[in-house]
Amino acid sequence: MESQETHRALVVPGEAFAEGNYKVLTPSYVIRVNKKYVATVVGLAQVNEEAKEVSVIPLEGSYVPQPEDLVVGYVVGVGLTSWELDIRAPFSATLYAVDFLGRPVNPAKEDLSKYLAVGDTVLAKVEVFDRSRGPIVTTRGKGLGKVTRGTVVEISPVKVARVIGRKGSMHQLLEGETGCEVLVTRNGRILVNCPNKELEDVLAMAILKIEREAHIPGLTDRVKEFIIREKVRRGLIGGEAEAD
């Protein structure tokens, strides 16, 4: 799976996993104490001896917004000229009405809850976030805006990378095996659109399995097997022959 030069280990806060001079790829999760590289979260530490790089992939944690991130937000507040969205970050996000409606609004004449009410689901992109203010999201872009169909499957934001997989392999597998539309967003809310309820259940179970077993190698094969088995069990396909 990886080159021989990369070592992987499960680390906990305060645990030193490398010594010497390396480039730190994940500065939020690695600190340097007395020439040693120490993890600050529970995660998988990777040491690449060839490239002299270290990184820690966290296994726990909340979503930290980055500009350009695709997120699914729930409306939690309606203001005069903006909405407040819960995007599972430590800060709630702002969506301006000008941005969403594409025209200026007059708060004296219009009530924004006409367009988006508390509880609505919005697919948006993080526009700016610089920690001195809360994130601002935009719905300008293809496919962005209010979500009117489909189901949201929530997983831990740190496990998102595994649902996408190397070069999108896991994502392709999920879509290919179930025939559902799967949109993986950075804040761990996965938007799924399925032809029927049975397939949706199988897909949701598969996604939750990925979340649970994210740190155990050989995930893609296990998930593929799991989906086929579940489909056979539910009578969605006749047997192994139709699986591929």
Add this chain to the structure above:
Amino acid sequence: MERPKLIREDGLRHDGRRPDELRPTRITVGVLNKASGSALVEYGGTKVLAAVYGPREIPQKHLLLPDRAIIRCRYHMLSFSTHERKSPALSRREIELSKVIREALEPVVISETFPRTAIDVFIEVINADGGTRTAAVTAASLALADAGVPMRDLVVGVAVGKVDGVLVLDVDELEDMFGEADMPVAAAPSLGLVTLLQLNGVLTREEFDSALKLALRGASQIYEKSREALRDKYMKVRVEE
């Protein structure tokens, strides 16, 4: 209650432990579903549950700091945790312990990562048998780690006491009640930090030095168990077949 014999003829303590022996310690991480992180820590009969929520925005904006997250900590004893029913309202003692536990955690939490937010730590003592504040520190730091809050190190707590003239590690309720001194210590062993140190009673300078050494030795044992508990959450995940 009559004063029991705390050190037996054979040099062992009233419960059969050696003076430098910890009580049986059990640590479980990730016991609650709704909290961001949680941990259950048992030192013998002492049982403490900690839950962490956040980092999150809070309505009390005046409390927030512009450059880092604040930690809010509540240490609370359940009304059935003691011999006689404890009023569930926060007592003076509990408010003070909430503060010292918070201060024991603050040096290790990298709070600059989440400015203008609050990290809430709730600690419930389920059963009290001495050393609840030290078990609380251990539980709280594990719950923080379980929540994915970046930390420089884990903090673990352990108490040292002096009973019948002998320094003993991890005092229980009886030794605390009838002993001459009780010294709770919380430390971040990898960083070599002591983040909580209190002393009730009288120790000579020499006794204090050896008591601290004893506490740090006990802390590193609990530290190893804590690390193992954090890893266990993942190691114990079995692949479903």
